[in-house]
Structures are given as structure tokens and as C-alpha cells.
Amino acid sequence: MIFTDFFYTLRQYGIKVSFKEWHALLSALDKGLIGNSLDRFYNIARAILVKDESEYDLFDQIFLHTFRGAMEPSDINDQIWDWLNRVPLERHISQEEIDKLKKLSLDELQKLFEERLKEQKEQHHGGNRWIGTGGTSPFGHGGHHPSGMRVGGESGRRSAMKIAAERRFRNYRKDLTLDIRQIQVALKKLRELKRHGSHEELDLDATIEKTGKNAGEIELVFAPPRKNQTKLLLLMDVGGTMDPYAHLVSQLFSAAHASNHFKDFKFFYFHNCVYSRLYTDVERSKTIATQDVLNKYNEDYKLIFVGDAWMHPYELFFQGGHIDYFSKEKASGIHWLQRLKQHFRKSIWLNPERQSYWGADTIAAIAQIFPMFPLSIAGLEEGISKLK
Amino acid sequence: MNQNTFSGTESYIVSPELKEIVNVAIALERPLLLKGEPGTGKTLLASAIAQSLNKKLLRWNIKSSTKAIEGLYTYDTVQRLNDARFGEGDVKNIANYIKLGPLGQSFASDEQVVLLIDEVDKADIEFPNDLLAELDEMTFTINETGETISAKKRPIVLITSNAEKELPDAFLRRCLFHYIEFPEAALMQEIVKVHFDKLDEKLLKMALAKFYWVREQDQLRKKPATSELIDWIKALIVGGIDLKQFENHIPFLGTLIKTERDLEKF
Incomplete structure (x- = not known):
């Protein structure tokens, strides 16, 4: 029928x-x-x-x-x-x-x-x-x-x-396109408003108290506006295999940057995998120690990784796959990822790579650490619900 | 059908699809939710409906601080407090300090009105849910006085949204929904003509071609919409542009493109 x-x-x-x-x-x-x-x-x-x-x-x-x-x-x-x-x-x-x-x-x-x-x-x-x-x-x-x-x-x-x-x-369609506005709408869901009522609302209790103290001379008190408490930390993979997705990532970045939904928004770049230093610019000329980032930004920051998680297994698993010149500490990429995961209470990984490739060694290993979602509106929405 | 059939107005061109949907929404007595790019005439539709059906338009502009109850009524405590202090007005009668909001007025009106709830997504995420019962039953009670206000004639309700927030399912189930697509060149030509007494056909064709070309450019932060197009054509007419100039540059680009970042792309 x-x-x-x-x-x-x-x-x-x-x-x-x-x-x-x-x-x-x-x-x-x-x-x-x-x-x-x-x-x-x-x-x-x-x-x-x-x-x-x-x-x-x-x-x-x-x-x-x-x-x-x-x-x-x-x-x-x-x-x-x-x-x-x-x-x-x-x-x-x-x-x-x-x-x-x-x-x-x-x-x-x-x-x-x-x-x-x-x-x-x-x-x-x-x-x-x-x-x-x-x-x-x-x-x-x-x-x-x-x-x-x-x-x-x-x-x-x-x-x-x-x-x-x-x-x-x-x-x-939500699963195919991403534009800045759509991303902003998705990111907006991260907001955590502390409710104090809007500032146009009369705070009656405070008014009565003030007025009483003023011996009946009326003094109006208004409640403070609501404030958003969300803090966001964005770590983006740039260069190499990420080049085809540069436009997509820059859209996500623009959206996050332009939206005023966050109390604080910080971003850093990495290449292939995170080691002891992160880049502060997309050209990868200036760096900051990953440890400093951990010290500076507390566990309340929501961590979003953007990357294809696609690299040589050596780069991820082997100690000394990258050498930390400053602390002389030898640590594998996966070790750093785990530290980041442990530091922040909420974290996700957004992957622009087609989901059919997610079985690959390094992608699968990283997906075990971070909940991984496709870099699409649907994926972003799903990921953001994980961050809440 | 009857006198409640919307058919567009002289100054507002509406697609046949949307016209049908408006009429079905009126007949089914359900709110019509409109989404679409800025500049597709979501808000204007409400005044066109009011004009076409010869009804009064009540407009409720939603802001981020708007609460559902404000649409029904507000109780002016500050005024009452003030009056009590200076011994003015009839302070004992609370009803003097109750003011009906747009939704409340639309219920209380003897005639059927068109109610526009503009940019519903601006308000708090819970806002639409707080309106469900009132929109369904078209009745509410003023707590302070115990008075119940029921709609004498169910208003025709239009709601616009810019998709800044997702609306709750329960709210959506009660609405009809239409996404206004950006008008295609043929329809746009009609829309533009409404705004000008006399318009050189050649200029219009050229302008439209350029306009749609600009809109197609990737990575624009803000695509120009109908209002920008009309402003631009006005500028072209006032500026007395020679059509030949069109070939390799766009005069008065600033009226079409509003952000600096976008201007750099041309």
C-alpha cells in the first residue's frame, strides 16, 4: 500500500x-x-x-x-x-x-x-x-x-x-557539507550558561534588602547577566597528508574563532602527531612546550583534535620517534596523546579522512584513546554531545 | 476557498509553493515556521499575509533575553513599586500593572490577527517549549489576577528562524515548515522590478548576471542577498553607470559586499 x-x-x-x-x-x-x-x-x-x-x-x-x-x-x-x-x-x-x-x-x-x-x-x-x-x-x-x-x-x-x-x-544534507555558520551553530551547543537570569530582571530580594537599609528609599537592584563558562582548546594537524583538508579545517577554525560563545578559545597546531612541542602558528615557525600548555590550561578546557591520524606507525609508537631536545625526555607520540587525554576531562578527535580508512593502524590506535568523529556537521554534532 | 486565502501582494512576490503552504497552515490552524538565508523575505511574508488578508499584524521580536511569558503578559512591578511610593495610581488593582504581550494581544483581539514571532532561535533553548501549550490551546491565565485569556479568533502564526539554535522536536511537530530557497534569477527579476518604477532591462540582466556570479564565489563570508542587490541597482542607476563598464569590473562593489575580507577577493 x-x-x-x-x-x-x-x-x-x-x-x-x-x-x-x-x-x-x-x-x-x-x-x-x-x-x-x-x-x-x-x-x-x-x-x-x-x-x-x-x-x-x-x-x-x-x-x-x-x-x-x-x-x-x-x-x-x-x-x-x-x-x-x-x-x-x-x-x-x-x-x-x-x-x-x-x-x-x-x-x-x-x-x-x-x-x-x-x-x-x-x-x-x-x-x-x-x-x-x-x-x-x-x-x-x-x-x-x-x-x-x-x-x-x-x-x-x-x-x-x-x-x-x-x-x-x-x-x-548534514552529513556532506560544512559551512562556517553551520559549524558555529554546532559549536554553540557547547555553551554552558550559568543562570543568573538576564540583567533586565529585577532582583526582588536584593531590592527589598537595599530599600530596607535605605530606610524605605527605593533602590532597584538588577541581576547580572548570564555568562558562558565554556573554554575550548583546539589542536589542529597541518601540512602533509592534511593539505587536502586545509580548507575544511580553516572553516572550522574560522567558525570557532568568530563565535563569541566561549569564555576562552585557544588553538595550537601540530604536524602528524603531538610531541613535546606544539606550534602557535600555522606556518609552524613558533613553538610552545606541550607541557606548558598542560600547565596553563586546566582540565576544564574542552579539547578538540582535528587531524587525519594518518602517519607512519613509527611516528606514533616508537620512543624517540621524536626526540625532545629540551627535557631530553624520550617520549612516543602516543604517550603525549595519552597525557593530553588524561589531563583534560573532555576531549574528542575530529577526522576528515573517509571513515572506510579508519581501520588503518595509527587511526585505529588513536581512536582508542580519543572518541573519534568524522569532520562533518553530523560528526561535529555527535562529537560535541560527547564534550558536554 | 474563502476570504482567508493568501495570494501575495503587489509588492511581495511569493512562489506558488509557499503560497500553498501558507494557505494550508491557515486552514489547519498551525503555526508556519520559516527558515532561509537572510534576505529571502521571511519577515516580510508576515506583513504581506496581513496586507493581503486585510488583517492586523502583531510582531514579537525575540532577543536572547526574551522569556516566553513576556509574549503573554508582563507585570510591571517597578511601576507599581514606584506608584506605591509616591501614592500615585490605583496600586491595589494589580490589573493596572499587567500589560499584554504580542501573543496575549493576539488572543485578546476581537478580529483574527497575523502574529509574527521573529527569530525564535535567538532566545534561550527552552523558549519554544515554554510556548507549546499556549500555541496549542491558545489560552493562558494571568497568575497575578487569575484572569484567563482565550483566543477569540485563533491568530495566524508565523515563526522565523535563522537556525542559530535547533528547535525542540515537540515544537516542530506542531508547525508546518518551509525553507525559503534563495530566489532563482527569473523570480529575482520579478522581485527587483517591484522595487523600481522603470528599470532598464539591459541593466537588470547585467546586474543579475553579476550578482549571481558573485554569490557563486566560494569562501564568501556573507553572500549578498536581495536587499543588497536592490541597493546596488539603486546605486548603479544613481551613478549612471555605462553598461560597458560592467564587462571587467563591478562598480559600487561595496554595496554588494559588506565585509573587508570578502572585498579583498575581488
């Missing part, structure tokens, strides 16, 4: 369509707001069922998949429309049944829905006819639909199937 399929396919692929929304769509159909135009159905179903432009693309694909071949270019299978559009819902479902419906599970609901449809089909003596071909079709007789709601075929618009097939909203 094509219509219920549509509902369950949407849910299956993660578009969270609730019964409330589905019911809204049904009542839009019931009120004759959609008529028998598939284009109109596409447009209105999307407005009712999808609540984020990042899901438009998914909706397009499911729409295409569900309705392709099920109808002529601009009309919809009349078995659905007969049932849903012509006959008001109340005539089929009594209050008693509605109450019953509310108690049913989704599976049971689906079954019931299909049964109803079957009944309806029998009453109409084989419903698989196209609209307007059998003479029994309710469409085109006029009078039923509230006047003024034209049915189908408006000028100046493209058909739903074409729009859906174009996949114009591909670029809005």
Missing part, C-alpha cells in the same frame, strides 16, 4: 514523522486542501512532515522511490485519493475507533489502515484506475472541493517528480 509505505519509509530512514504530523497531512487531504495534484501533495506533505532543510534531500529520494511508477506524471493513484480525499475521515472512523486507534502500536495501526483501504477498494469495484478514465472517479465532477482551490496543473511551477529527481537540496 503505497501511502502507508511512504510513511514507514520516511520513518525508517530517520525522518521523525509522528502520528500527529501524519494526522495533520490526512486532515489537509480531508479538507480538500491538496486536491488531486501530486505536485501540491509533494509540496504540502514536505511542509507538514519535514522540519529541517537538511532532510529535504532524503525526503526527495523517498518520495521519488515511493511514487515513481505509481502514477502518471502529475496524478496520483486514485485508490488512495478516493479513500482519503473524497470521503471525510469522520464517516469512516467513529470516536470509539479513534480512541481505540490511540492505544494501538504502529504495526497494528498499519494493519488497520490497510484493512480499511481494502474495504474501500471493494466498495469501489476495483480501484486501480487512473483518475478520469473510469467515469466512476470523483474527480472532475466539481462541487465537492471548496471552490477556489484549483485542482492541479498550475502554471509556472515544475512537477514534484522533477523537483524531487533534481535533488536540489543535496547540499543541505
Whole structure:
């Protein structure tokens, strides 16, 4: 049954369509707001069922998949429309049944829905006819639909199937794109507001106390504004294998830098892996001792690594894979990573490398230390929830 | 359908898709949530609907400090305290110090109104949740006086968001949603024409071509939008630009591009 399929396919692929929304769509159909135009159905179903432009693309694909071949270019299978559009819902479902419906599970609901449809089909003596071909079709007789709601075929618009097939909203998908604003929105979730109420709010207790001390002379006291407590430390891998991702990383950096959501934002660079010194500039000309960074920034800083974690195993595992010239201490890259991990309470690793490569030696080893997420909006959001 | 069918206005060009959705939202009595790039006319839509349906527009601009209850009513304690001190006004009657907010006014109005809740995402993350019951049932009680205010006519509610914060699912389930895409050249041409009495077709074509070319440039911090385009065309007309100049440079680029970093790219 094509219509219920549509509902369950949407849910299956993660578009969270609730019964409330589905019911809204049904009542839009019931009120004759959609008529028998598939284009109109596409447009209105999307407005009712999808609540984020990042899901438009998914909706397009499911729409295409569900309705392709099920109808002529601009009309919809009349078995659905007969049932849903012509006959008001109340005539089929009594209050008693509605109450019953509310108690049913989704599976049971689906079954019931299909049964109803079957009944309806029998009453109409084989419903698989196209609209307007059998003479029994309710469409085109006029009078039923509230006047003024034209049915189908408006000028100046493209058909739903074409729009859906174009996949114009591909670029809005969360798993594919990153732009500065989107990153900022994601980073904003890191905020930790200490609630003191806004400064426009009268602090009544303090006012009463002050006024009392003033012998009745009224003195108004306002509460201080809320302040954000989040501190962020960003460590970015630059050069070498990271070059293809330089643009992506710089976007993340710009977003973090431009957002005023943080009480403090610090950033350093490294090449391949972190050793005893970090770079303070992207050209890697000035350095700071990693130990100093650990001393300076306490465990409250949220640590975000950005890097492909892709290096020669030697660079990661071997003591003296890099030699610390200052302390003469020989420490492996992985040792430094573990120290960073232990120092900061919350840390994640964002990896721009394709996830299919994450099985590689060094990536897998680092992913064992830091929770690793793809450098995409979806990955960033997931990672940030780990940092909370 | 009836007199409540929105069909756009002379000065506001709306796509047929959006028109349909507005009308369905009105018929289903559900709020319509609008997202889209700045400059796609989210806020203007509300006044266009009000104008087209001949209804009053109430606007509630949300700020980061806005609380849900302020949309319903505010209780002016400071005024009351002040009046008590100087013996002015009827201090005993709390109702004198209750002022209805935009949402409250939209309920109390005898006529159906259009209510715009602008930039809902600016407020605290919990803000939309605090409005759920009021938007559903269109009724609320003033705690201080015990008075209940119910909507005489359910307002047509429009909500805009710039996606600064994600909105809670429970809130989204109650809304219709539409993402306003940036207008394509053909629609943009119509929009621009609304703003000018007479416009040289050649100039318009040239300007649009350049405008969309600029928008396509990667790494722009802020892409120019409709309002920048209109300002720019105004500047071109006032400046009396020779069309030949267009070929290898963009005159008055500053009206189109607003940040220094972006200007450097041209």
C-alpha cells in the first residue's frame, strides 16, 4: 500500500514523522486542501512532515522511490485519493475507533489502515484506475472541493517528480557539507550558561534588602547577566597528508574563532602527531612546550583534535620517534596523546579522512584513546554531545 | 476557498509553493515556521499575509533575553513599586500593572490577527517549549489576577528562524515548515522590478548576471542577498553607470559586499 509505505519509509530512514504530523497531512487531504495534484501533495506533505532543510534531500529520494511508477506524471493513484480525499475521515472512523486507534502500536495501526483501504477498494469495484478514465472517479465532477482551490496543473511551477529527481537540496544534507555558520551553530551547543537570569530582571530580594537599609528609599537592584563558562582548546594537524583538508579545517577554525560563545578559545597546531612541542602558528615557525600548555590550561578546557591520524606507525609508537631536545625526555607520540587525554576531562578527535580508512593502524590506535568523529556537521554534532 | 486565502501582494512576490503552504497552515490552524538565508523575505511574508488578508499584524521580536511569558503578559512591578511610593495610581488593582504581550494581544483581539514571532532561535533553548501549550490551546491565565485569556479568533502564526539554535522536536511537530530557497534569477527579476518604477532591462540582466556570479564565489563570508542587490541597482542607476563598464569590473562593489575580507577577493 503505497501511502502507508511512504510513511514507514520516511520513518525508517530517520525522518521523525509522528502520528500527529501524519494526522495533520490526512486532515489537509480531508479538507480538500491538496486536491488531486501530486505536485501540491509533494509540496504540502514536505511542509507538514519535514522540519529541517537538511532532510529535504532524503525526503526527495523517498518520495521519488515511493511514487515513481505509481502514477502518471502529475496524478496520483486514485485508490488512495478516493479513500482519503473524497470521503471525510469522520464517516469512516467513529470516536470509539479513534480512541481505540490511540492505544494501538504502529504495526497494528498499519494493519488497520490497510484493512480499511481494502474495504474501500471493494466498495469501489476495483480501484486501480487512473483518475478520469473510469467515469466512476470523483474527480472532475466539481462541487465537492471548496471552490477556489484549483485542482492541479498550475502554471509556472515544475512537477514534484522533477523537483524531487533534481535533488536540489543535496547540499543541505548534514552529513556532506560544512559551512562556517553551520559549524558555529554546532559549536554553540557547547555553551554552558550559568543562570543568573538576564540583567533586565529585577532582583526582588536584593531590592527589598537595599530599600530596607535605605530606610524605605527605593533602590532597584538588577541581576547580572548570564555568562558562558565554556573554554575550548583546539589542536589542529597541518601540512602533509592534511593539505587536502586545509580548507575544511580553516572553516572550522574560522567558525570557532568568530563565535563569541566561549569564555576562552585557544588553538595550537601540530604536524602528524603531538610531541613535546606544539606550534602557535600555522606556518609552524613558533613553538610552545606541550607541557606548558598542560600547565596553563586546566582540565576544564574542552579539547578538540582535528587531524587525519594518518602517519607512519613509527611516528606514533616508537620512543624517540621524536626526540625532545629540551627535557631530553624520550617520549612516543602516543604517550603525549595519552597525557593530553588524561589531563583534560573532555576531549574528542575530529577526522576528515573517509571513515572506510579508519581501520588503518595509527587511526585505529588513536581512536582508542580519543572518541573519534568524522569532520562533518553530523560528526561535529555527535562529537560535541560527547564534550558536554 | 474563502476570504482567508493568501495570494501575495503587489509588492511581495511569493512562489506558488509557499503560497500553498501558507494557505494550508491557515486552514489547519498551525503555526508556519520559516527558515532561509537572510534576505529571502521571511519577515516580510508576515506583513504581506496581513496586507493581503486585510488583517492586523502583531510582531514579537525575540532577543536572547526574551522569556516566553513576556509574549503573554508582563507585570510591571517597578511601576507599581514606584506608584506605591509616591501614592500615585490605583496600586491595589494589580490589573493596572499587567500589560499584554504580542501573543496575549493576539488572543485578546476581537478580529483574527497575523502574529509574527521573529527569530525564535535567538532566545534561550527552552523558549519554544515554554510556548507549546499556549500555541496549542491558545489560552493562558494571568497568575497575578487569575484572569484567563482565550483566543477569540485563533491568530495566524508565523515563526522565523535563522537556525542559530535547533528547535525542540515537540515544537516542530506542531508547525508546518518551509525553507525559503534563495530566489532563482527569473523570480529575482520579478522581485527587483517591484522595487523600481522603470528599470532598464539591459541593466537588470547585467546586474543579475553579476550578482549571481558573485554569490557563486566560494569562501564568501556573507553572500549578498536581495536587499543588497536592490541597493546596488539603486546605486548603479544613481551613478549612471555605462553598461560597458560592467564587462571587467563591478562598480559600487561595496554595496554588494559588506565585509573587508570578502572585498579583498575581488
